[in-house]
Amino acid sequence: MWNELKLMGTLAPQPYVIRTGVPSDASQLAEHWGSGLSANQTRVIHRYFGDMDHGDQYSIVAVIDSRIIGQIWVRLNQMDPNIADAETDCYLHTLFVLEEYRRQGVGKELVDMACEYGKLVGRTSAIIGVDRPNDYAKDLYEKWGFEQFSEICDLRGDLILLRRLVAAIPSNV
């Protein structure tokens, strides 16, 4: 069902497909960090796919032909409770679009699909974190309907946290 989902992007000069990421995508996904970091990142991505096997996270990628041009991950479990509630929230991370494909709507489509996935698995909010110097991404997230609700500054860095509702909050009535 979700695994078979394919969307044709309409805004990019070339049509792209949004699909579920699979373990054989790992080396291309790691290349998004640049060839210097890709060996370490391949290990990280394989760990993420291991999490996916356990239902703890989910991978969504944007593809043109067989080239992966963008990625986002949706974490569902094992989240810092100060950041996200594993019952009601999903945490979006590792959003990246290859430079030559930016400003064509791919990033927004990845975020929208990640929110749809969170809704599909019963979460009411999507949370995304942005490093404080990344004002560009923060402004984009606000344009896409996220609102800042918290910030943390610790060993993980200086993070601004934003939230977007993805589903109606169940009423007690």
Ligand SMILES: CC(C)(COP(=O)(O)OP(=O)(O)OC[C@H]1O[C@@H](n2cnc3c(N)ncnc32)[C@H](O)[C@@H]1OP(=O)(O)O)[C@@H](O)C(=O)NCCC(=O)NCCS
């Ligand atoms: C942040 C990031 C994912 C955004 O991806 P993107 O694909 O460029 O995002 P979008 O195309 O959906 O939106 C970007 C801009 O393009 C504009 N745009 C979208 N489609 C467009 C089109 N067809 N023509 C012209 N502009 C368009 C959007 O309105 C937005 O404009 P703005 O900058 O004026 O607000 C990308 O810049 C990136 O990978 N950055 C490096 C990694 C990073 O910072 N990740 C976030 C970590 S928190």
